[in-house]
Structures are given as C-alpha cells and as structure tokens.
Amino acid sequence: MKKIKKNIKNKTWFKLDNAGTVFPGQNTQTWSNVIRASINLKEEVDPELLTEATKRCLPRFPTMAVRLRNGFFWHYIEKNPEPPVILPDANNPCRRIKFNEDNRYMFRIFYYKNRISLEIFHALTDGFGACVFLNTITAEYLRLKGYDIPVGGMVLDINEEPKAEEIEDSFVKYASKTGSEKLPLFKTYHKKGTRMPKHTSIITTGYVPVDEVKAKAKQYGVTITEYLAGILMYLHIQFQKAEGKKQKDVCMQIPVNSRNQFPSKTLRNFSVNYNLRIDPNWGDYTFEEVLRHLSLSLRLTNNPKHLSVMFAANLAMEKNPFMRFIPLFIKDLAVGLVFVFGAEKTTTSVFTNLGVAKVPDEMMEHIESFILMPSPGRLNGARVGAASIGNTMAITFSNMYKETDVEREFFRFLVREGIHVKIESNKQ
C-alpha cells in the first residue's frame, strides 16, 4: 500500500481513461465537450479566497491538476505546475477549451455574485467527479471564510493523500471479460432552429422543489430521472409531429453513473450513456405511455451485467493491437469524423441527472442551490442537466438555438402538473 501511495504522489503523468480518449479528438475551435457545475452560496464570493482554496485543493486531485499532451500513439495528461485559472463569469458559459490556453489547464473556475462555477473538459472526469472537485473547493473556500466545514459526502479531505482507487480507470477494472455488444446506430429526430452566434448559447435554469417532483413521479410509478426524461421525450415526439415531416425515432440519451452499480471510488470518467428510443410511427403516444416505455426500457437495460458489457465494447477499440499502433493524428481524425457522422446524429437530446449533491450539514447552511449542465450540443438543440441539494432541484437547459421552445414547453408542462418552477436565464 505504501508503495502505491508513493507512486501516485510522484507520478508526473497519467493515461487518459477509456472514455476520456475520445474527447480530445472531438474538440474543435468552436466546440468542446465541457461539464459545468455551479454552487449558489448565500453570500457574495471573494475571488482571492477562491483562488487560494483552489490552489490548496489541487494536490488532492492529481488527475485534474494536469495539462494534455500528445504522445505518438495516445494523448496523455501530465502534472501542470502553473497556477489555476479563476475568472469572472461571463454571459456565455461552456466555451470551447483549447489545450494551450488558461495556463494549459483543462478546467476553469468562475465566480459571479454568490456563484462559484467549474467548467471541466470531459476527458478528465464525468459529472460526479466534477461535483466532488467543486464541492471540495467550495468547502475549503468556506473554511477560509472562517466557517467550520467537516469532511464527508462529496467533500474530500484535502490533507489526505490521493488514493489509488480515485485515479483508477474503472472501465478496465469492471469490463466484462467474455461478453460484448455492438452499439446500434440510428438516425434520429433533431429539433432545429436558428443557431446562436459562435461561442454563445442560451442557458435556462428552472428551480423546482424536490418533494413536489418526487411526489409527481411517484404518482406515475417512476423515478425522478424517468419522469423528467419522459417529459422531454414526449415533448420531442409532439414537436416532430407538428413539423409533419417523415417521423424519425426520438432517442433520449441518459448518462448513468456506474458508481451506483459497482464499488468504484474513481474520480475519473465512469459513466456510460443509455440511448432509449421510441418510434413515433407506431402511433400516437400519450404521456403515460411514453413514460412507461422509457421507464421500462431504462430498468431493463440498467444492470451491472449490461454496463460491464458496454465497458468491454468501448474498450475493444483501445485494446485492439492494430488500433493501438495507429499514430495519434490519424486516431484523432477518425474520432472527429465518427463524431460528425455518428454520435449526436443518433440521439435527439440528453438528460443527465446527478441526483443529490451530498455535502455535510454545516456546508448546507451556506448553499442555496447546486446546478449541473452539459455543454450545448452540435446537433442536439437543448441538452439538459439536473442536480439537487436540500429541497431544491435545478434543471438546466443549454441550447445552441435562439428558439427556446423545448425549455418553454418543458417548464410549462411542469407548471401544468402542479409543480412550482422558478426561472433564471442568461438571455439578454
């Protein structure tokens, strides 16, 4: 154990995890796959203390305090000696990340009024890892403000050494040794509109009471994720029907945190996407039917065996000896092309739900709400992220189109269901 600890502390470079290998190839001059997590505090943020808190936390997260480098065959990440980047927030979050900007860090921390936000490149971690990173920084920030914040939940002890299980590639550890599956590719419906200017998007957050949403979901016999994703799926079926063109499948992509199914403690990527489809050509669906379809599909597919087989399918490419020896620039080119001609073409929209951001009670007193959002898509009009803390759930849409029909109908739907919604937006 001692040997492992010593290795992590002295390790200057890491391989990207299996999911992380594809993101640098998808990166363009105008778009990056970024996760944004924000915490609304009850008091205004002090940028100097935030910078200090971030500096103190970085050694605890060896796979975040890194810069991306190009090897001959693969990208890798190495320790970044530069100071982290803390910036005032702007109107256009989730801008592209360029690997030679922001002191070469692949995350940025923003402050605005009482909000601390973290934008992190998906190659480093998933939504869960981003939230642990942000919560630990915020806890340290509050400690610097003079509050006594203990460790627990999504707040790590920064005086501890990083642990081996936190930096492992859990995909490799838990991948099936025997089974594999081919991922089906279908062209699906996309709600289109007028594109926003480059590097900008419309962000709309709706705050809803968790108990009200939970009660409504329970009434339908589904979980909160299934209920909210079901609304999104139902709305897209209605949008497509109104357009009156050839009816394509509507496919909801639901990223699932695999840590719930496996005993992994990794802070790197460990989530996979379930693509749940419905064919509108089968007839007119009521909301209850859509909900039942989505709920049963998700429950049927979401089990450790299937996840393990999905990991194996994703790993097959990385393990293939022929693929391993292809030079990096060709791999990146291929990943970029696959992303353009596949990826988002196979999904209508994304709904990612972090669940409850668990923090110690002493920290809860200082937090108003917790927000998680994916970056705007390249084809998916509105992509949705949700997270809750206490009794407040924040549902955030990041939309690359000027038209906000999806958001409007989604929140109107919730209001019609008797749920109280409070709206915030970056719309000017």
Place this chain on the structure above:
Amino acid sequence: MSYCVNCGVELSAGTKKCALCDTPVINPNELNNTDYTPAFPERIELPKETKSRFGAIIISILMLIPNIVCIITNLLLTPELLWSVYVVSSSLMFWFLFVFPFIIKKTHPYIILTVDAIATAVYIFVFYYLNSTGSGDWFWKLALPLDAGIFLMIALLNYYFSKKPTKVKSAIAILTFFTAADIFTCLVINLYRYSVIATYITLIIGVSCLILLVFFIATDRNKKLYDWLSRKFFF
C-alpha cells in the same frame, strides 16, 4: 415576486420579460423596482480566433524559400533555359488555390472563385507563352473559354446551392451542371479543332444526363408520378 402570465413560472425579482416566452412582465406592485440581479453578467467572453491567417503566412514564407533558390540557381547555372518559371508558376498556382483563402480576412466564395479562375488562366498562359512558336492560338480559343466557362458554371451552381434547394432540385442542378459543362467543353474543342459546331461522342453523356434531368424535373413537378414511382419501386 412576479410570474409569467403565459408560462406560469416564477421569475427573478425585477425582471422585465419572461425568459421562456419573452412576454413583458408588468407587476403593478413593483413598477419602481430597479433591484434586478441578472443570473449571468452581460459581458460575452469570446475566445481568441484561430490563427489560420498566421499559419497561412508561415506557409507562404516557407514556399518562398525554394522558389528563390530555384530562380538564383537557374540564373547562375543555366541562364539560357528558363526552367525556374515552371516551378514559380506552379507554386503560385498552388498558393492561390490553397493558401490565399486563409490569408484574406473575409472569405467570399465569388472572390475566391474569380481569383482561382484568373490564377488558372495565368498558369496556363505561362505554358502557352513559353512553348508557343508563334503558330498556335490554343490559349485564346481553347484554354481561356474553357477556364472562364467552367468557373462561371461553378459560381452559378454555388449560388443555386446557397438557396438550400430540396434533394430533387439539387440533383437537377448537378445534372444540369454536368450536361452544360459537357456540351460546352465539346463545343469549344470542336470549334477550335475542326471549326464546326458539333458535340460527337460527348453528346452521349450529355443525352444521358438530359434524360435523367427530364425524369427528375417530371417527378419534382408531378406529385402523382412521384407517388406512383415510390409505390412501384419501393425497396
């Protein structure tokens, strides 16, 4: 506390319009309320633009070096043979086609097409000038009309596609382009070579394209025919 009358959602205090439907918010109790804190600042942070222009300038300088070397070598070692002209003109042609679009600040398709047409014509003219013995006039009667005609047709095609036509109309446009380019090329060659207005073998390609064209135009205009074809030949 205000609510949107259209959406029924609560809005931030002091907000002037609903973020979902843009409906103005007029709360009689808060008419003088200026205490509005936007959720995001107004400032838009734009990342630095890509340095493609810088890269293009570097490539231009790199291309300049071997050309200068060629000119000096040519003048010093074989001043009687102007072989370096071929190297320089080929480099210039390459530069105008592939580097020039990245140098100019605003890329406009018609400006680039015009420049490309002129560059191609000048490139061919260099060969014509250096190799003609005073007998042929192939550049004026053959190369220049072909160059101008083909680039003009590409410009027209580009204009048509900028209107985002339907799939059938796109097929019609492409077939028209090939038919027109084919007939035009054949006419120019025959006029130059035999001084006759004829199309000979290339007419076969032209006629094939024309038949397809008629078919596409008919299916585009006649919905009954389109339905009948879809019914009979579905697979």
